[in-house]
Amino acid sequence: MTKLPKLCVALSMILLLSLAGFSRQGQQPPDEQLLQKARAIHERIITLDTHVDIPGANYDPGEKSTAKCTIPKMEKGGLKGVFLAVYVGQSPQLNEEGYKRAYDQAMAKFNAVHRVAETVYPDRCAIATTPDEVERIAKTGKRVFMIGIENGYPIGTDLSLISKYYDLGARYITLSHSGHNQICDSSGPAQPMHNGLSPFGKQVVAEMNRLGIMIDVSHISEKSFFDVIQESKAPIIASHSGCTALCASNRNLTDEQLKALSRNGGVIQVVALGSYLKGDSPERRQAIQKLQAETGYRRLGRGETQTMSEQQRAEYAERTKTYQERLKSEVDVKYPPPTPAAIVDFVNHIDHAVKVAGTDHVGVGTDFDGGGGIAGFNDHSEAFNVTVELVRRGYSEKEIGKIWGGNLLRVWREVEKKAKAK
């Protein structure tokens, strides 16, 4: 009995939120009939997000959290499950000291997820380690937590750590982050280190196939991507990437990569991070490149700045300041930056990936709390807006179910099957 009023409140909240989301984009708010249809679909399907970042030991996705992915926001937006990223920053130290530190950081995040799910909010969420468990937990009304490792760096050179991470619940590993590591080249740096997968990286791929861990190619270089396609016996995922055809970024997948991913049986989980969705005009890009060359400025990753000396850090800050000032006074004036990305841009990437790779090979991976968040889909309380936009564009319930989670679960099952067949 008490459930009914609560449900009504939740539904009107969703309606208000969705209207706010659309008016911000200058679109006509969807009509009531469309909303009703979208609402029914959204409730029936399994909605999964494959990439969300979490802090370390102080992780608490409860009411007080201001994060974009929290249990209340997932509940409000009808988002059923999420892959929490055990993210470890890349440092240039490809040695035992660096690997040990990375291992400790990874363990702190694994512990945080297990603590939250098993002792802090066991009545509201649970960890799934198989697609069957995802479906079972989703039916209970609890949020489904799954674990992915972002960056294979904490594997070090010890293959046995992969099964240790598997036992802790990891079901995908993003092979690299924004710097090269011992496994493969990243899409970050301009110059390759291994020219794709390293010999050790090939062993990592084989071990992940053997255990049944999905291989995540987001962040890795194009050559590494095609090496992984070649080496992997199971389909792969890109847990949070966009389409190069719509936004030139080294983090996105070209049409050639999308087609290869489709042939591989894998899935691209479209990212909701503005700068991967909506890019600068070619003229603005050129002007920025010129300015970067003139000022010697290059945006560094978290891992790179961590290992700097005081003096290096001060120099970097000075270069950044000069660059930012000239960007504003010279480039922005002549070639204005694009307006911020909104949900229409996000769904444009879904549309494009569907057109090139097929409906069976596209999903959602927001990168919330790691830079993701756009107008209309800025946190999980707004997840319903995505369904509304998909319905508005004519996607069927079956297709929406696949995009919101069905495809990912299919790939995961395939990866499990291949592991068992070894």
Ligand SMILES: [Zn+2]
């Ligand atoms: Zn990432």
